[in-house]
Amino acid sequence: MTVSAVPQGVGLTEAPAKAPRRQGSAANRRRSRLAPGGLRWILPGFVLSVGLIYFCIGYNAYLSVYDYNGVGPKVFVGLGNYLKAFQNPDFWATLRHTLVFFIVGYTGQVVMGFIFAAILHSKVRFAVVYKILIFMPVIIAPAIMSPVHRRVFAKEGAINWILEHIGLGAIAQPWLAQVSTSLFVVIGVQIWSSIGMAFILFYASMGQVNPEMLEAARIDGAGNIRILISIILPNLRGTAIALLILKAITSLKLFEFPYLLTRGGPINSSDFLGTYIHREAVLQFHYGYASALSVILLLLSVVFAIIMGSRARRD
């Protein structure tokens, strides 16, 4: 039942992951003189996306050298806003949280996504029900689920209730309201909401492993664990790398869960660049400073864009 859900004849599913693109570009070169010009076809999308980016990069760079609160005059401060950020422990705290989020979040997402994909590719009952439950958090908006999570992690919430009933009542605590745990609750909730994506991508790439190869391995006496390590894992490398890049971007973008669960607090303990910029720009009207932070964030993103671009060209 589970395997049949992956279509065998659709588009690229049967071909090895990298072949179609390579064929495509070779064919492109061969008939490039035949094909009609296409600049005007890509232009609208290009102008919208790239245009908005360059406008925002330019505007952020421009504002970042001023002290500006929206109504008064713009006061030129040079690199003052950047120096202010680098000297501010709050700024370094957001970077530290981003790094922890990236490492813990990626590990959790990939390990759990892989386990679910492997189990659901075996013949288990009610597989569809499990799949829907796992993917549901990807669908429902963080903004909608946040009040629920706040209740789950509250002092009288479900987590503490479960802990008390399995004999761990001693470690029950107000998870979101204290400095020592708030960051990990935010990370945990974000993992919870991203496992579904890792699961569905792993599930799809596992479906492309050649069944004859599995059959042959099995005849040669390979057990389930052996097959998992020697045949299936190597096939998932591409997906794992794609998820790594996506996670890096998500870590830099993170706004909704920290904002809605803790507002970055208590005392900055779960603050991220996203919540920090929002606070400085929208609530405090420190536009120049917020722009400097945005430029730093952009530079970090560009590093990932370059890594990603070089990967795309290699394929």
Add this chain to the structure above:
Amino acid sequence: MFELRTRRSRWTIQIVLTLLVIPFVVPLYTMVEGSLQGRGFGNYLAVLKVPGLILFFRNSALIAAGTIAIVYILTMAASFGFSKLRIRSKEVFFWMLLAALTLPEVVLLTPLFVTADKTHIYNTFWAVIIPISALQVPFMVLLTRSYMDGIPDELFEAARIDGAGTWKMFWSILVPLAKPMAVVVVVLVLIAAWNAYLLPLVFLQNPDYQVVTQLPQYFQGQYNDDQTKVLAGALLTALPEIIAYVSLQRFFEQGMSAGALK
């Protein structure tokens, strides 16, 4: 994938799976249980009676429809260009578009917020539709282009020899063949637009223009932080998404595996 020969191993794996899925059930259970406390279904009736509730849904639907239309048209045209047409230094353009993939929306915040007065986008749907579209197009082009690379070029050459223009090729060959990708584009953009929170939070302050993701906070204001009604509101808001996903689950799974993110 894995052969489970004995009945015991089958039961073990089923139990392991059920235990692992508990964290996914707990929030859903909490949502339902919390929303029924106190006045039971009365909470739902109270929430449904909130004047203007329908506006939140209408506004979200309008934004989603606008975003989907823009992203679908731009993505199909751009992927067609990138995959099948001749463009000088094509890969440079493609790479520049890919760079947009990493753009965090919070970076748009300060420039758009500061220029909002001049551009008159404050409290209009465009303030949400245009940035979301701009952020969605790169990823959709990435997915759709690799899908189109899998469509044989010979089809287009044959059409050309038969005298078809570029527009005709796009409309009569590409659009019908790219239907599986259309489902993926629609579903992913729908999720992104329907779930958008930051941009509406900042740019749609007028109550008449607010969207469903702002409902929990609206209820918190309305009911003085009466959690039962907030949760009832959350469930009512999540319901359309849950229903839509459960009914589209099969197609979506197929589309994802046909897509190129590998």
